[in-house]
Amino acid sequence: MNAHLPGSNLSRILIVALALTLALVPLASAQEGPAMPLAEPGPYGVGEKRVTLVDPDREGREWVVMIWYPAQAGAVSYVMPKRDAEPDATGAPYPLIIYSIPLWSTATLSVAEYLVTHGYVVASIQHPEPVGDPNFWTGVVDRPLDILLVLDQLPALSGAEIAGMVDAESVGIAGYSYGGMTSLWMAGAPIDPEYLASWCAANEPGATPNTSFSGSSCEVFLTRWTELSVYRGRFGALAEGNVWPPLKDERIDAVFSIAPCFSPLIGEEGPAAVNVPTLVVYPEKDEICKPSDGARVIYEHLGSADRYLLTLLDAGHASVMELSSDKSLLRQVGVAFFGYYLQGREEYAQYLTEEYVESLPNVAWESSLE
Numbered sequence: 001m002n003a004h005l006p007g008s009n010l011s012r013i014l015i016v017a018l019a020l021t022l023a024l025v026p027l028a029s030a031q032e033g034p035a036m037p038l039a040e041p042g043p044y045g046v047g048e049k050r051v052t053l054v055d056p057d058r059e060g061r062e063w064v065v066m067i068w069y070p071a072q073a074g075a076v077s078y079v080m081p082k083r084d085a086e087p088d089a090t091g092a093p094y095p096l097i098i099y100s101i102p103l104w105s106t107a108t109l110s111v112a113e114y115l116v117t118h119g120y121v122v123a124s125i126q127h128p129e130p131v132g133d134p135n136f137w138t139g140v141v142d143r144p145l146d147i148l149l150v151l152d153q154l155p156a157l158s159g160a161e162i163a164g165m166v167d168a169e170s171v172g173i174a175g176y177s178y179g180g181m182t183s184l185w186m187a188g189a190p191i192d193p194e195y196l197a198s199w200c201a202a203n204e205p206g207a208t209p210n211t212s213f214s215g216s217s218c219e220v221f222l223t224r225w226t227e228l229s230v231y232r233g234r235f236g237a238l239a240e241g242n243v244w245p246p247l248k249d250e251r252i253d254a255v256f257s258i259a260p261c262f263s264p265l266i267g268e269e270g271p272a273a274v275n276v277p278t279l280v281v282y283p284e285k286d287e288i289c290k291p292s293d294g295a296r297v298i299y300e301h302l303g304s305a306d307r308y309l310l311t312l313l314d315a316g317h318a319s320v321m322e323l324s325s326d327k328s329l330l331r332q333v334g335v336a337f338f339g340y341y342l343q344g345r346e347e348y349a350q351y352l353t354e355e356y357v358e359s360l361p362n363v364a365w366e367s368s369l370e
Helices: 005-028 109-114 134-157 178-184 193-200 216-222 225-233 295-302 324-342 346-353
Strands: 045-055 061-071 094-100 121-126 165-178 252-258 277-282 305-314 363-367
Touching: 005 121, 005 178, 005 193, 061 109, 061 134, 094 109, 094 134, 094 178, 094 324, 109 121, 109 324, 134 165, 134 178, 134 216, 134 225, 165 324, 178 252, 178 277, 193 216, 193 225, 193 324, 252 295, 277 295, 277 324, 295 305, 305 324, 324 346
Parallel strands: 094 121, 094 165, 165 252, 252 277, 277 305
Antiparallel strands: 045 061, 061 121, 305 363
């Protein structure tokens, strides 16, 4: 038997082997996980406009609003929005997404700008809470008022270049961490002073170290509660000891609450007042907003008929900012969730099911609809 193959036969074998290898590459990639088609950018570019608001009714409180809007495709991308880019009004008016930032941060999750590529205007509220600001507790009142003012003034804020781009009657709200709690306040979850006081009394400093609201947080709020109540009372009468009427907006149609913190502020009955579709994201190993007072507790008490809980297995609080895998996942579910409830994209319902979501790696899914 001849141990040497003729050159022509060897060439054929190499060509066949190469073809088989190339054919298997897409198959291997597909086997890494199911497709997340909505995690790909949509047809729009992203323009950016920055405006500053001042509220004279709150001692001149001043903050920046970042407005991202659909712009001409190809010219700009969500990775680097272009200031005052030419808008794309072909699909206008677009649903509005309000985004509330975390405490002591101006960070906006990339999912916010990314939503714009799928046909939304996004307004990120840069609540003025400098790092270490000891007056962060006033955010219980100030954050909702910031958002209400933006909602009321957005047509004027937008300017002529994007006039007519916003559908102010189709509004979603999203937020991360303290912003996640803010999003729930805006959807109707009231502050419950009696529950907070009883919770703090039952959770002495150091007794429950695995919560985000033990110890110093209780002290910060309870020692200032009289002052805080007086401040809140300037914007609507309060009955002493009772639940505060929520500073909410009826235009909000859907809530995307990512790793919300500080649930003792709203108690167990507070989430029950939220009756619009709500998606809560729960990092399973959240080291800041712990399970005992975080996202899972909130989800379990929501009053929404359509409610969802996305659990990021083995993920911490900051992973949604840092891990590209979590970013892609949040983009996928964010576009599906808001697309279904704000844009009427019924075909996106398939991406809000246990069968689909749990086919993705390192996640779990719960829903009131299944």
